[in-house]
Amino acid sequence: MKKAERELRREIIARCKEMNVNGINQGTSGNVSARFEDRMLVSPSATPYDELEPDMIASIAIDDESGAWEGPLKPSTEWRFHHALLRDRSDANAVVHAHPTYCTTLAIARMEIPACHYMIAAFGGNNVRCAGYARFGTEELSAMAVEAMRDRTACLLANHGMISIGESLAKAMWRAVELETIARQYFLSLQLKGQVILSDREVDETIAAFKGYGLQDASSTPKDGHQQTQAKGKTAA
Numbered sequence: 001m002k003k004a005e006r007e008l009r010r011e012i013i014a015r016c017k018e019m020n021v022n023g024i025n026q027g028t029s030g031n032v033s034a035r036f037e038d039r040m041l042v043s044p045s046a047t048p049y050d051e052l053e054p055d056m057i058a059s060i061a062i063d064d065e066s067g068a069w070e071g072p073l074k075p076s077t078e079w080r081f082h083h084a085l086l087r088d089r090s091d092a093n094a095v096v097h098a099h100p101t102y103c104t105t106l107a108i109a110r111m112e113i114p115a116c117h118y119m120i121a122a123f124g125g126n127n128v129r130c131a132g133y134a135r136f137g138t139e140e141l142s143a144m145a146v147e148a149m150r151d152r153t154a155c156l157l158a159n160h161g162m163i164s165i166g167e168s169l170a171k172a173m174w175r176a177v178e179l180e181t182i183a184r185q186y187f188l189s190l191q192l193k194g195q196v197i198l199s200d201r202e203v204d205e206t207i208a209a210f211k212g213y214g215l216q217d218a219s220s221t222p223k224d225g226h227q228q229t230q231a232k233g234k235t236a237a
Contacts, residue, residue, distance in 0.1 A: 001054075004036070005036050006054050008034055008169075009041055009054035009057040011034070011169050012032050012033070012041060012057055012169065013043075013049065013053075013054070013057070015173050016030065016032050016043050016049040017049045018173060019032070019096070019098050019176070022177055024177060024180050025098035026099065028046055028047060029099045029161075030096070030097055030099065031076035031097050032094070032095070032097075032169070032172075033076075033079075033082040033083075033094065034093060034095075034169055035086050035092075035093045035094070036059075038061060038062055038063065040059070040060045040061075040083055041057050041058070042057065042058050042059075042076055042079050043075075044056055044057065044058050044071065044075060044076065045075060047073060056072060057071065058071040058073060058074065060075060062087050063087070065083075067079070067080075076097075078136060078137055080137065080138070080139060080141070080142035081097070081141065081142040082095045082097070084142050084145075085145075085163075085165055089165060091153075091165070091167065092166065092167070093166065094165065094168055094171070094172040095163065096163070096164045096169075096173055096176045097161060097162070097163050098162060099160070099162075100161070100162060100176075100179075100183070101184075102180055102184040102186075103161060103162040103180050104160070104161050106130070106156060106183055106186070106187060107157055107158050107161065108158075108159050110133075112128060112130045113128040113156070113179075113182060113183060114126070114127050114186070114197050115197050115198040115199075115200075115203050116182070116189060116197060117182050117185055117198075118202070118206045119178055120198070120206075121203050121206035121207045121210055123152050123154045123164075123179065124151055124152045125151055125152055126198070126200050128152065128156060128182075129149075129156070130148065130157070131145050131147065131155050131157050131158060132144045132158055133158035133160070136160065141157070141160075144157075145157060149163065153165050154176075162176065162179055162183075164179055
């Protein structure tokens with residue numbers, strides 16, 4: 001195994017643990033994947049994160065849709081949408097899936113997140129869509145997730161949880177944390193009257209501004225003071 005691949009496998013494990021430390025996941029319900037050359041590395045199914053070792057991470061060829069995998073443990077049951085996103089999205093090198101409380105609460109109500117805060121721009125547009133419901137691990141769920149992620153870097157999954165993608169594991173995790181933050185803010189705002197949703201023009205202005213400073217690499221210091229995961233990580237090869 002190449003040194004770079006082993007390091008990426010170690011980072012996948014670290015990011016799995018980080019999900020639970022950050023409070024955006026519970027137990028082993030979340031899963032993390034990353035692109036390495038022409039393969040997808042993905043956390044295995046139903047295995048406690050503290051017990052994971054690099055050799056336990058499953059590996060699937062990105063151009064193989066048969067579901068064939070390599071490794072001592074079978075991949076996460078959600079491998080299909082991880083695989084589809086890494087196959088179809090050239091801007092994605094990593095995928096994070098979790099069941100954070102506020103994202104999942106909105107998903108139970110089948111609600112999207114509108115432009116309630118300018119940080120919605122971190123996800124590529126003026127909303128974060130909620131994909132329809134299908135049983136976990138199915139091709140139907142994968143297809144709906146990919147559609148909900150069209151021109152976006154995150155989505156909710158009805159009665160399930162959320163997905164985020166990134167150019168690196170660090171960026172995908174950053175978006176996952178930001179998504180739960182904005183979901184919490186939107187949920188709390190629903191308890192009040194007189195919500196104000198930003199216009200498309202205001203969101204577009206933020207997206208343009210982010211090109212200069214809004215979404216830096218994990219090693220960069222955020223200039224806008226917003227929450228960002230502190231764990232360091234290397235971009236997937």
